[in-house]
Amino acid sequence: MSKTKTKAAYVCNDCGADYTKWQGQCSECGAWNSLSEVRLGPTPGNRAARFEGYAGSAGANAVQTLAEISLEDLPRIGTGAGEFDRVLGGGLVPGSVVLIGGHPGAGKSTLLLQTLCKLAERLPALYITGEESLQQVAMRAQRLKLPTDKLQMLSETSVESICATAQKLAPKVMVVDSIQVVHMADIQSAPGSVSQVRESAAYLTRFAKQTGTILILVGHVTKDGSLAGPKVLEHMIDCSILLEGDNDARFRTLRGSKNRFGAVNELGVFAMTEQGLKEVSNPSAIFLQRADDIASGSVVMVMWEGTRPLLVEIQALVDDSHLGNPRRVAVGLDQNRLSMLLAVLHRHGGILVGDQDVFINVVGGLRVMETSADLAVLMAIVSSFRDRPLPQDLMVFGEVGLSGEIRPVPGGQERLREASKHGFRKAIVPHGNAPREKHKDFEVIAVKHLSEALDAVQNF
Known part of the structure; x- marks a missing residue:
């Protein structure tokens, strides 16, 4: 049996530039000691074919002129929270990938659990938790008095298993909490590393695009408030949102920094209460x-x-x-x-x-x-x-x-x-x-x- 040689590259954690060999300083952004080794899988082309033929797949793309492209508005799915929809540009778009970041305790899991419980009453929804147990999520939902009879839950960190389960359940909305804890089997590095975050996000994004699933990823942030992981992650996604607010503060702000389906720098304001995050419709007051x-x-x-x-x-x-x-x-x-x-x-x-x-x-x-x-x-x-x-x-x-x-x-x-x-x-x-x-x-x-x-x- 022949052994396939695995290639390696070195990626800058700050700007996402890649190099064939390690060096102390990134030539693109000038950061020191920011290069990390990335193991490239032996058969990356096979991954793209795993979801072909699945219901909802985009299929073969035909060449069109610019005048032939339909100008109809993209379908939007409301989240049930007006402030969240405002930051998203009017709602969730099928096949889009949304990344929500924030400090620990900011309320990312609370906001998404509230949103998914409401969406599950109208369409199939799947919540994948890799950091918390199912009992912890259920206790939070009970404390917040959320409807729990429709939302499907899964505790898993393997990206291959997550996509295989999602392919069987065919959800319209799927949350992965968080991208830093999931991993792929053929990447020889620990979860949360540059290679795991990049390859896992690419795999999940490909699944969402081919199946038309709305994918929401939860991301950690660094001490200075920026999103942890390689910058290439922000280029893969369609919408990047940051939930800001101190743990002792009553209000949380949801700010969009990138949105391919709406305006950027939109701001949504929420109040942290005993019943979870409540939207503030008139923040000026x-x-x-x-x-x-x-x-x-x-x-x-x-x-x-x-x-x-x-x-x-x-x-x-x-x-x-x-x-x-x-x-x-x-x-x-x-x-x-x-x-x-x-x-x-x-x-x-x-x-x-x-x-x-x-x-x-x-x-x-x-x-x-x-x-x-x-x-x-x-x-x-x-x-x-x-x-x-x-x-x-x-x-x-x-x-x-x-x-x-x-x-x-x-x-x-x-x-x-x-x-x-x-x-x-x-x-x-x-x-x-x-x-x-x-x-x-x-x-x-x-x-x-x-x-x-x-x-x-x-x-x-």
Whole structure:
């Protein structure tokens, strides 16, 4: 009997670049000691033929011109949670592969168990657990008071066995919890390694595409919050979602970073309760639970998440520093951008906080990724520095340039409407976002330069 030689490659854990031999530094991304050995199976071509002929297979693909392709909307399957459907782009698409990541205890298994129990009442669903026993999952479902008579459960870590069982049961939706614990028999490495994660995900993805099964994978994250495993995993899937939130926080945010069937950077908000994750349909009202007496250093801005505006409160604390290097701490914002804004405030606003400790916090545990928070951050810093509270009905947004100019941001009119809907009556906005018609009950102060914004705040 002849022995087939197994080939090996070396893959970077950070960027997914592969090499024929090991080297200390990745030439693509520059990371050190990030290459891991990947054992390539002897007959990878045979795997693709295992699911041929299965009901729902795509079959042979015919060549079409671009004009002949049907423009009908892809069928969507609602999950029963509006916030989850929003992040997915309207619902689950047959044959799609969705990856959900998050820290331990964020609520990934809870969210998926709730979703699968509801979906199982309408269509066949299969939940594969590799980290927990079936009894543990059943106890969670009983505690959450979920319907349990329709959902099919399987405790398995072998990818071949998972696909063989799914081929017999023919589920429409299948969850694998998690991709880091499953393994393939012909890959000579431990579960969770680069080779196992990549080959297991490729095998499961091929099964989902050929059978039209909706596949949801659960992934672990590293200490810095990024998805663990090779970057090539993110290229295989159709939708990548991250469930964020501290264990002691009441709210969880579901954020999409990649979606082939919808908009990216959509945000869904859930509240962690004794009955599991409950969707928050109006997150602006939740994050704006402010005190009656507003202290200095607090201001409200409107951030744009995906396809909707969201009101959040930004707090600043400026205090005398007793250190040689004053501290610059930003929670929920980019710390490098905070240093840049402080330099602009000194150069073009005449306010020096170089000998002060500056702390910035976004209330509610949210993370603001866009530049529309620049002006609100500076107004909060000035308010704390002067110890002068800003009006409670004031809303601020705008991007600040290095020369002190206030640049317009996308969705300006939608942001103003959202603020007006929640009772705000004053707004400091970029001149390019000012409405053409004046509102009777809403005062909009349009500014072109940082000095104009500081003058407007001084008059309050």
